Amino acid sequence: MAPNGSVGFRDSPVEPGIFLDEDLGSDWYIYESTESAPHDDLFPDAVMECHPTISPQMYHTVMAPISLALILALSFLVKRRRLHLSCWNGVPGLLSPGNLLEQDGHRAVAAAVLALLCSELCRLLLDPHPLPLLPPTGTTTASPAAREFWKVLALLYFPALYSPLLACPGPRHRLGYAAGTLLAWGHCAAQAWHRAQCPLAPKMHRLYSLLSHVPALLSLSLLSLWYPVQLLRSLRSGDSPEPRISGKSYYRKYLKALLSKRDRKGSSLKMDESLSSRIRSYLLSYIYIPEEGFRIPLKLVASVTVAVVAVYQVAVLLLVAVVPPLRIMRAGMSKDVVVLLVQFGLVPSRGAAAPGDLEQELRTAQHFLWALEVCYICSLVLCCLLTYAMLLRSLAMHRSNLRALYQGAVLDVFSKAHILRPSRESLVCWMAFSSFQAAFACLGLLIQQVIFFLCFVAFTFLVVIPLQLGTSSPLFGIIRNMWPFWLTLVVAVLLQHLLAHSQFLEQHSLQKEITNRRALYIVTFLLFPTNVLVGAMAAVWRVVISGLYNAVHLCRLDISLLHRGVETFDPGYRTYCHYLRVEVSQCHPLLKAFCFLLLQPGRPEPPAPPCDTQLEEGLQLMHPKPPAPGRARSRRIRARWWVAYTLLHNPSLTASRKTALADPAANGAQLGVPRP
Template identity: 40%
Template sequence: MSSLQGSPEPGQDDLLYDDWYIDDPQEPTVPAHEIILPCFPTLSDGLYHLILAPVSLCTLLLLSFLVRRRKLCTSFCWGIPGVLSPLNLLEGSGNNWVPCAAFGLLFSSICRMLLDPSALNFLPNSDGSPKELWKILALFYYPALYYPLLASHSVQNIPGYIAGTILSWMHCGALIWQKAECPQTTQFYRYYSLLSTVPQICCLLLLSGIYPTLLLQKIRQPSHSKQMSERNYYVKYLKSFLRRKASKTSKDSQVSLHLCSYLCPPKTGFHLSQRSLLAVTVSVLSAYQVALLLLAGFLPTVQKIRSSIDAEFILMLAGFGVTVDEDKKKAVDYIVYYIWAVEVCYIAALVLSCAVTITMLLRSLVKHRWALQSLCAGQVSQVFLKPRSLHPSPAALASWMSHISYQAAVTCIGLILQHVVLFLAHLVITFLIIIPIAYGKFKIILHILEKTWPYWLLLFLATVVQHLCTRFVFLQGSPRQTTNRRSLFLFTYLFLPVNILRGGLLSIARLVVSIIFNVIHFCRLDLSLLQHSVQGWDPGYRNYCNFLLLEVNECHPLVIAFCLLLKPPSWKKPDLEEGIHLMPADGRLLKGARSHLARARWGLAYSLIHNPSLVSHRASSTINGGSLPRSK
């Protein structure tokens, strides 16, 4: 018996320890309702691209032969067909829905390709290192795939609208078919792939409705209706600018106008540029993609952890010296409630950060419109602190080309920073203020206040005493003057140590305010996060300033209106004989023609004088000894 009860032979312990886990599962079991079977849609990604890529290429070639380059450049390649321009990004009017939908579709496709590893499964050798190379090539493939959707709109004729309608219907139908057959995937969350595709479907639905509408309008209306609308916009803006008068409004209307104009620019005849609308559209879609990724990457995992809390988890916490409650059932309820509170804080912070981001983007539109109006009126000092030339430069053109992409990237990073800061703030408020009051747990702040209350009382009394003395003792008289200087110097000396403690509190408050302000306004490129003297060190603000300079130089509405007045419409040919017949035989001007001519000359002089791009070309600032009127 003693031999049997003695120590086991060498190697026998290992066999015994191995036998402990023979019957245990080697891998964690997954509930049956969480198992997602692989899905293979009828229209796979490979077949989708194999069909639509040649169709897009053929459409582009067809449209290029319909519009010859002779209309764009007479001396280049003898006017043979060439690559179509996607759209005129420098025009101030026109249909903005098609470019916004096309840019949003392209950005959503790129986000889905970068975040979804199964987006390139139709390519050969997509596993391993070549997969990253395929993603780099896909960054140029998707713009080429959706390029005909923009080119169809730029043609502005019936075949172009027909091609755009067919292409948008094919893309939209194929994408909806795929997601209807396979809505669930195993990435992050079972419906993440479907939710990330919602912006693509919405943009394609918008294009599928706009192109038939444009086709019907083209059939019903004459060909020069669009040119007339653009011409009327610039001419009306010129008239409203020249006849502008200060209108007296009541205080109530002024308050409501300021509240409405904070996020929505008032309609006073000045249109926003197309590039700014595209930047805000792509930024909103980028905020949606980032918010969806943050929500799908965190919430399902926390919900699984909350559902797996039991008495064994409480025993494990007790092994680390953490005691929630003596009753195990109450302890489990407390832990589950705390995790639920974390989920609520996370969702609330995400919703609030999305609302703040969208608010800042809308506010940037209002600020951009104000900056454009100020620069068009020659008020450069109101927009820039230092005098700047409004002539385009290589840096301005490069910034103009990359502004939309920069705005989307900055919005993504800004949303993440806002969410982190707001999530930490919600956790502090919930676990250090609300839960201690409701359940008596986590009384950290109460313990700190019990030990440091004399310090806070001293700071409060010192602040009150200094403010009362400065108000009633050290400043007296109808024009406020410093009096009792001997007492003032004595108080300054006595309160020096206390003010050092107040300075520590002030430094913490300054840090918190700076972080909150910079994080909230991080997604706005039109607002510098640095002080005025070093604003040039902010790359985002410098990009916006260069973008703004090119917008003003190329899209000045008064200059365009002046050019349209000089140039007759394309559907009207100038008739010289009609103008000759209107002149009397003696060559004198008709009655009222002299005042009309004077008003026209004054309007021309006013437009030329207030054109910012012509300021540097003026020979002198005086005419016949008088001063030349400057921009106000």
């Protein structure tokens, strides 16, 4: 605690009353001890540097090897279980962290782990000790370039640390769930203990550390509840056999919903809706309501979760970086500063020149600062709400786009025809999609905050405060001096509308025709200069509305901010289009349901998978071995399906299609496995 009650916002010892020395930036947040703070709950009492029992370094030194050991053990186990006989044949592959292209059931886990990772990312970008494996002194004394280097290492370290949390449920085995439980409890306990021991931190604002850890703690709590539940379920019912098609129940549901909901379309084609119902449906379009039989892909769920967490982190940062300093400035506002402000004309003076009579100016200055604070908080709340609304709306748009693409309506989604096949670029865009969504949401929030804060401040200081204080404002002056001008513009526009309605248009049966052409030309020519001024207003409006629209929609990847013809130059929209190509080509639910049907009937038990480690589950689905001889009819049906599927995906085979169709039962199986 600093002596004589004066409290420094930063750690360095401060000398109260010095405002004009060189270190102005850091010593600005001082308030004199004689002034009592009106709301001291948000003021930073001197927070001691807190050293928890389990230091971050120790926590990471313990958890990192444990995670590594567990994931390696689990990988070996899976290898052993899958390959039964030739256990050590081939390099054992690591477990994948979440099957991001599959519809299996671990959506909550994937979202929680990515949210955790995103939360850590925000922390490490601000932290002077980004890599907690090293002692703190090693990173703070290094050169800036070396510190950047540690940050880069931390960027790779954290996903590696948390990937076991996501990989453990992969094998669907009780040992996997047990390992997950262990890891989740370890992480959760360590972090919760750290927060419980040191709830306040001296850095930034004393509450910032706690607030910024909320998403991480929530994610870890979710994980440490989910894993034990899964473990218990698997212990009670025995391990479920690893399904050949993950999420097959969803595909069956999708198929059912598609086949049953024939009558849904008729009701949505009402053209003559009233205005209120149209407004209601417009507002409802911003709320994502899950529909039966359709599930948003895992990657999109993860993207939106990550974006929400990122926006929360940025909003908290924006809040604690500005509001407490503003409050400290307000409380510490002394009469010397007010004299300066009055001299600069920032605070209106009532003519009291003596320093003793500055009471009212001091109150005005404090009122102005309070108004600034209110503007800032209001605009921040508005921005967060807008961003979340946009994210929800983009979920609904994703669904309708995916639906359209599943039905083959490519031109409804893209402005020109696309081939929905993965390419190098689209794969890279697919990989980066979630990250881009988070980054775009953050930048969008920042830009919105700047714009809306300026708007709120302008409105407050040009309209509200002058009305309150009874003083004049530049805006009122402009309106007062230029009223003939504004009146002329309004009258000119009204006059043109009236004339067009009553004089220049003639009703012919059902349509209107232009009449009185000579008068029309005369009015057009006479009003040309006035219309230029109207056009200037329209141009300003165009700038304002396009700027606002782009700022608000910056976080949405599903719409392009550029014009139709050049929309591929918009990096966000380009990423989204490529993402859709991969998603639709790889996860078409009907295709998957069909594959599932193909694999289902002839095989009561799944055959032993081939030992080729290159062959992944997806490819196995695509190239099933010809079934054992069974009933002739089902075989023929299946063979025809294969022919159709093969031809669909191998257009080069259409040349040999006639012979294939001539004897589908015999050639189908051969065509079904088109190895290049």
